[in-house]
Amino acid sequence: MGKTSVNYIRHLALFFYCSDNDGRMRTNHISLYLAMFRVWNQNRFHNHFRVSRKRLMHTSKISTGACYSKCINELADWGYINYHKPENKMDHPYVTILELSYFENFMNEDNKTHGKIVEDIFAFEPKTELKTAHINKQINEKGKTENITPSQEEVSAYFRSAGYGEKEAKKFFSHYEANGWLQNGQTPIRVWQAAADKWVLNARDQRRERRNHDDLPPNLPNYGAPL
Numbered sequence: 001m002g003k004t005s006v007n008y009i010r011h012l013a014l015f016f017y018c019s020d021n022d023g024r025m026r027t028n029h030i031s032l033y034l035a036m037f038r039v040w041n042q043n044r045f046h047n048h049f050r051v052s053r054k055r056l057m058h059t060s061k062i063s064t065g066a067c068y069s070k071c072i073n074e075l076a077d078w079g080y081i082n083y084h085k086p087e088n089k090m091d092h093p094y095v096t097i098l099e100l101s102y103f104e105n106f107m108n109e110d111n112k113t114h115g116k117i118v119e120d121i122f123a124f125e126p127k128t129e130l131k132t133a134h135i136n137k138q139i140n141e142k143g144k145t146e147n148i149t150p151s152q153e154e155v156s157a158y159f160r161s162a163g164y165g166e167k168e169a170k171k172f173f174s175h176y177e178a179n180g181w182l183q184n185g186q187t188p189i190r191v192w193q194a195a196a197d198k199w200v201l202n203a204r205d206q207r208r209e210r211r212n213h214d215d216l217p218p219n220l221p222n223y224g225a226p227l
Contacts, residue, residue: 006045012037014100015080024078028062032071033080035059040097048084050092149181150192158193164200172199 015033019025035056043049053068062068076083082096150158152173159169172195176182181189189195 008041011100018100028060028067028071029075031060032056032062032068033075036081036095036097048094048096051095052092155196158196168200168203172196
């Protein structure tokens with residue numbers, strides 16, 4: 001097969017549309033397809049080109065031969081490529097990347113206007129559920145970040161998981177709840193877990209200083225204190 005007429009951006013946009021909507025597609029499939037597309041581009045889009053298994057595995061970051069074989073065979077079964085095994089085992093196999101133009105009508109319907117196709121596909125963001133136990137902010141409907149303050153239960157759970165005492169958890173929560181979750185009374189706290197770690201370290205340092213001071217004989221001056 002000779003050189004085909006391929007629009008680089010249009011083909012990738014169509015592929016990303018397909019991968020977004022193909023429930024069978026996984027990250028290894030996508031990275032392997034993009035690795036083959038890169039070789040195809042370097043061959044000036046002459047289809048039916050040879051590929052190196054070692055090179056494709058390196059480029060796609062696929063670490064095992066079994067995973068590579070599974071992904072490339074599935075891409076062929078699903079109609080994204082044609083995979084031609086060589087007659088001589090010493091030769092590299094051939095790959096033909098198939099056109100995806102038959103998906104364009106569906107993509108146009110989803111995006112309503114052809115001018116928004118590439119913009120909308122590259123702006124695609126999967127919907128994920130944010131867990132406030134691990135993050136202290138989220139994105140609101142207008143795209144702005146909002147600080148999420150923890151509850152007393154979340155603070156207590158974090159202190160327990162880190163081996164801190166319940167008493168310190170209550171002190172920490174009461175202190176920052178009272179000042180509006182501001183660091184030094186000015187800067188909004190972005191990650192309250194980091195503030196909790198710092199809180200406990202400071203509390204331990206203070207207890208250590210008090211113990212050292214209490215161990216001194218009553219008539220012996222504390223040389224650790226400034227004059």
